[in-house]
Amino acid sequence: MKPNETHTTTVRILYFARLRESLGKGEEELVLPDGVATVGALADFLRQRGDAWASELGAGKAVRVAVNQDMASPDTEIKGGEEIAFFPPVTGG
């Protein structure tokens, strides 16, 4: 990349409800690591932080993901600039 080129690969990640409490944060800014281009890859990356991240985002845990406030799936593409939210199945009403 040329020095004057900007390349926005930062995403804003939000966590709600049980995830927010277990992970100890409601939101963060993250520069997308190389090779992370989908929701599933982002979840894999976050799991590598270990402890609560590994268990809350791990196999057997029902976690929903929204990208820019639309429901997403593991193969939804991300390229930077998105608002990505992780949360448990909803329980309103």
Place this chain on the structure above:
Amino acid sequence: MPVRVQTEDFDVGAEIARLREGNPKVGAVASFVGIVRDLNDGDAVATLTLEHYPGMTEKSLEDIVAQAQQRWDIYDALVVHRVGTLQPLDQIVLVVVTSAHRGESFRACEFLMDYLKTRAPFWKKEVTPQGSRWVEARASDDTAADRWS
């Protein structure tokens, strides 16, 4: 606005009156009110706290209302959902639908609640004598929503 998320309580009669005000074509109004119970999964519930995703919650409720408008011949629909800490006997959610005849209102009202419960980002945390816990999603709610697909 057909959709509101708020901490304040709502007045069912006033909301219904406002929704059908001045529309002489309305021959039917169906409404549903969800209320906090003092018992859940066998445990006494002292308080219930509702969290939401500001922005996406409103957007998702508006989308559900638009779907109801497409599926049934209804005039107007209103969804009011409370957030924050509530107690048993408190009202949580209101859905009101107006139409010419009762069938459309009844069905759209039930559809709105079934979809709201499984698609709109709200989460409940309850305080019981055993401590506080997040309410788990129920398979029966998914089954209820699947009836409409």
